[in-house]
Amino acid sequence: xxxxxxxxxxxSLAWRPQIYGSVIVILGLALAPLFLTEFxxxxxxxxxxxxxxxxxxxxxxxxxxxxxxxxxxYFSIGAYTCGLTMLKVSPSxxxxxxxxxxxxxxxxxxxxxxxxRLDEIYFAMLxxxxxxxxxxxxWKWDSMTGGADGLVGIPRPHLWLFDLSNITxxxxxxxxxxCICVVILWVIVNxxxxxxxxxxxxxxxxxxxxxINMRRYRLLSFVxxxxxxxxxxxxxxxxxxxxxxxxxxxxKSAEPVFMSLLGGMSIFLGPAVGAAIYMYLKEIISxxxxxxxxxxxxxxxxxxxxxxxxxxGFVHRKLYAVGKETP
Numbered sequence: 001x002x003x004x005x006x007x008x009x010x011x012s013l014a015w016r017p018q019i020y021g022s023v024i025v026i027l028g029l030a031l032a033p034l035f036l037t038e039f040x041x042x043x044x045x046x047x048x049x050x051x052x053x054x055x056x057x058x059x060x061x062x063x064x065x066x067x068x069x070x071x072x073x074y075f076s077i078g079a080y081t082c083g084l085t086m087l088k089v090s091p092s093x094x095x096x097x098x099x100x101x102x103x104x105x106x107x108x109x110x111x112x113x114x115x116x117r118l119d120e121i122y123f124a125m126l127x128x129x130x131x132x133x134x135x136x137x138x139w140k141w142d143s144m145t146g147g148a149d150g151l152v153g154i155p156r157p158h159l160w161l162f163d164l165s166n167i168t169x170x171x172x173x174x175x176x177x178x179c180i181c182v183v184i185l186w187v188i189v190n191x192x193x194x195x196x197x198x199x200x201x202x203x204x205x206x207x208x209x210x211x212i213n214m215r216r217y218r219l220l221s222f223v224x225x226x227x228x229x230x231x232x233x234x235x236x237x238x239x240x241x242x243x244x245x246x247x248x249x250x251x252k253s254a255e256p257v258f259m260s261l262l263g264g265m266s267i268f269l270g271p272a273v274g275a276a277i278y279m280y281l282k283e284i285i286s287x288x289x290x291x292x293x294x295x296x297x298x299x300x301x302x303x304x305x306x307x308x309x310x311x312x313g314f315v316h317r318k319l320y321a322v323g324k325e326t327p
Contacts, residue, residue: 075230084151135245174235265310266309
């Protein structure tokens with residue numbers, strides 16, 4: 001076997017589990033409403049939204065190597081802009097979605113412009129500071145955002161011939177949007193642009209040394225990440241039909257961090273799997289105790305210590321090892 005054939009075979013073995021797994025997951029999600037109760041349909045819809053939130057965050061965290069503690073800002077701006085547009089301008093899903101995504105993206109560009117100049121803990125702290133500024137604005141601007149009471153009565157109107165007030169219809173609507181976003185994200189991370197992001201993650205000083213404008217690529221990654229967080233936010237607003245400033249609090253920004261670590265930030269769909277597991281554990285534990293955050297934190301610490309590559313990363317390594325041993 002030539003070196004080229006060997007490399008191609010190893011590449012195929014590396015991608016095969018992800019491709020097969022993706023097809024199985026999509027088929028399962030498409031057929032799920034046929035077997036789920038109304039409560040589980042609601043849970044599955046929220047799970048899809050949070051999976052997109054985690055994947056959007058991981059574009060910056062897992063692929064660019066920048067840890068943000070303020071990504072709930074773009075999620076909440078997308079959600080609030082969508083909700084306000086539907087309540088005060090027009091109950092139009094396309095108009096509200098476009099407004100929410102554009103404002104979330106613009107905000108990510110403004111904040112990212114200042115943040116990408118810093119590294120490591122300084123970057124993380126500055127994103128946290130900006131995130132808490134957004135939370136304070138949503139909390140204190142009573143005349144626009146409703147203040148501590150938030151927005152109530154966000155409609156879930158018809159979209160052409162589809163009644164989005166029906167949870168099954170909204171589930172499929174969410175699934176289609178999320179799948180489109182996942183495909184776009186996959187193309188991004190596997191493009192030459194994505195390779196440069198990975199290079200920046202590994203050694204940004206060397207990337208700068210060869211003449212690549214590192215800050216520009218970091219900013220583009222930051223803006224794209226904010227854009228897809230905004231998409232998750234605009235999906236969340238009509239789904240929830242009410243919003244509170246808590247969705248911009250720093251604890252909301254910590255969720256995609258946990259999801260990425262839990263599923264595996266080095267595998268593309270790892271954060272999405274981590275989102276599903278995180279939400280399942282949260283739902284189960286919170287049903288037994290009001291101190292669910294303590295127990296959930298202990299579980300997450302255990303996963304991080306004993307499975308540092310995440311659950312999907314662990315499974316992927318095992319499958320890849322088996323594939324290499326196969327003659």
